[in-house]
Amino acid sequence: MTNTYRALSVIAKSEYGDGVVELDLSPYDEHSEVSGGHLEIVPRKYRVLSDNYTAAPQGETFDGAYPVENEAALISGGHLERVDAGSDGGATSVKEVSADGGQGGKAAPKQQKKED
Amino acid sequence: MAGPFTLTDALIIINGVTLSDHANQVTITDSREEKDGTAFGATSKSSLKGLGEASMDIVLFQDYSAGKTHATISPLISSNTTVAVEVRATSAARSATNPAHLLATALMFDYKALDASVGDVPMTTCTFKNSGNSGMTYPTS
Numbered sequence: 001m002t003n004t005y006r007a008l009s010v011i012a013k014s015e016y017g018d019g020v021v022e023l024d025l026s027p028y029d030e031h032s033e034v035s036g037g038h039l040e041i042v043p044r045k046y047r048v049l050s051d052n053y054t055a056a057p058q059g060e061t062f063d064g065a066y067p068v069e070n071e072a073a074l075i076s077g078g079h080l081e082r083v084d085a086g087s088d089g090g091a092t093s094v095k096e097v098s099a100d101g102g103q104g105g106k107a108a109p110k111q112q113k114k115e116d
Numbered sequence: 117m118a119g120p121f122t123l124t125d126a127l128i129i130i131n132g133v134t135l136s137d138h139a140n141q142v143t144i145t146d147s148r149e150e151k152d153g154t155a156f157g158a159t160s161k162s163s164l165k166g167l168g169e170a171s172m173d174i175v176l177f178q179d180y181s182a183g184k185t186h187a188t189i190s191p192l193i194s195s196n197t198t199v200a201v202e203v204r205a206t207s208a209a210r211s212a213t214n215p216a217h218l219l220a221t222a223l224m225f226d227y228k229a230l231d232a233s234v235g236d237v238p239m240t241t242c243t244f245k246n247s248g249n250s251g252m253t254y255p256t257s
Contacts, residue, residue: 027197050183052134070131070199073191078182079133 003030003068004042012038027069034067041065045083053079118213127207128174130244131199133188141175142203144217146252170219170252171245172201178230178238189242192224199224201244212256221248 002024007013012033016023020042025033033039043063048056053074056062061083066074074080128136149166179185192199198221210216226243246252 027195031197050133052137052183054129054132054134067197069191069195069197073131073188073195073199074133076191077133077187079188 001068001072003066003071004044005033005039006042007038008040009036009038025068027067030068041067046080047083048079049081050077050079121205123205125206127202127204129200129202130174130188130242131192131201133183135174135176135185135188136207138176138179138185139174140177141173143173144203144252145169145171145173168251169246171243172203172217172219172222173241173243174201174203175239175241178232178240185240186229189224189227189240190229192242193227196223198222198247210256215254215256218253218255219244219246220250220253221246223247 002022004020004022005016005025006020007016007018016039023039030039030041034041043065045061046055046064047061048058051058055064064080071080075082126136126139126142128134128139128142147169149169151164151166153162153164154160155162176185176189181187201219201222203217204210204214206214208214222244224242224244226241228241230238231241232238
């Protein structure tokens with residue numbers, strides 16, 4: 001599943017641009033990019049489905065920024081759903097990066113400019 | 117909370133999910149490796165502190181409902197992304213007398229999804245260990 005990011009470093013901005021981008025990164029690649037200071041996760045809107053999630057009461061929405069594995073755990077666990085599921089989440093451009101199964105190397109990114 | 121107390125209202129939050137009402141036992145360990153620094157000529161052993169290690173063992177009633185024990189815990193065993201795990205002695209707000217026991221960057225290394233004999237109430241045990249330099253912290257606010 002894709003996540004929304006913003007480029008922070010010069011090298012990341014040259015690759016992804018200045019705006020918010022939607023990328024399909026592996027957990028390994030995401031961790032590498034975020035901990036390396038190249039990308040930050042941009043908060044997106046979630047709705048709380050369960051009665052025991054601490055970020056907001058059941059049924060309410062909130063903005064959260066989760067690593068892909070944590071988000072997957074919370075969604076599969078029945079705690080959260082993306083409010084913007086199926087949309088672009090407000091990204092100014094949409095990019096897909098094919099991961100190599102989490103081994104560090106990335107295939108060439110495929111960019112799809114959003115039609116405005 | 118002043119003086120000795122009985123643990124009846126502990127708060128357990130795993131990856132942002134409160135599972136206190138499904139848990140009945142928790143063990144928090146904050147330790148330092150012991151290294152021997154004894155040199156020739158010493159008359160007593162000199163112990164030195166090595167690297168820290170922090171862990172939490174939490175025993176929960178197994179529950180396969182959405183949002184409960186298995187649904188919350190099981191994804192974490194295959195995940196390499198850290199989560200926060202917090203335990204407080206009571207469910208009251210953090211304070212000097214009710215500090216949090218916090219593993220801010222925890223990974224789950226052991227998930228005993230079922231641990232019961234015939235006729236028992238199925239329990240599950242999960243073990244979280246520190247992954248990062250923060251170790252166990254005890255924030256009061």
